[in-house]
Amino acid sequence: MMCAFAQAYHGLNSSLAAEALAMREGIFMCCRNGISEVMVETDSHTLLQIVTDQQACNWDLACILQGITAKT
Numbered sequence: 001m002m003c004a005f006a007q008a009y010h011g012l013n014s015s016l017a018a019e020a021l022a023m024r025e026g027i028f029m030c031c032r033n034g035i036s037e038v039m040v041e042t043d044s045h046t047l048l049q050i051v052t053d054q055q056a057c058n059w060d061l062a063c064i065l066q067g068i069t070a071k072t
Contacts, residue, residue: 002030002033002035003029003030003033005025005026005029007021007022007025009021009022013060015044016044016046016047016061017060017061017064019042019044019047020047020050020061020064020065021064023040023042023047023051023068024064024065024067024068026038026040027040027068028068050065051065
């Protein structure tokens, strides 16, 4: 493990949105520190399925995840 963070996410409508935001922030942190090869782990089976295109997601999660692909 290279780094870790903790963040309170207030005003979200689901725990899945918090998981997606945490994933996004972790990936952005790696990018800011010049780390280009990243292994992401999650305990959210639903988020895993969304990220690997096995499940569709709603618009708010799509906006969060779109931010990840725009930065990478």
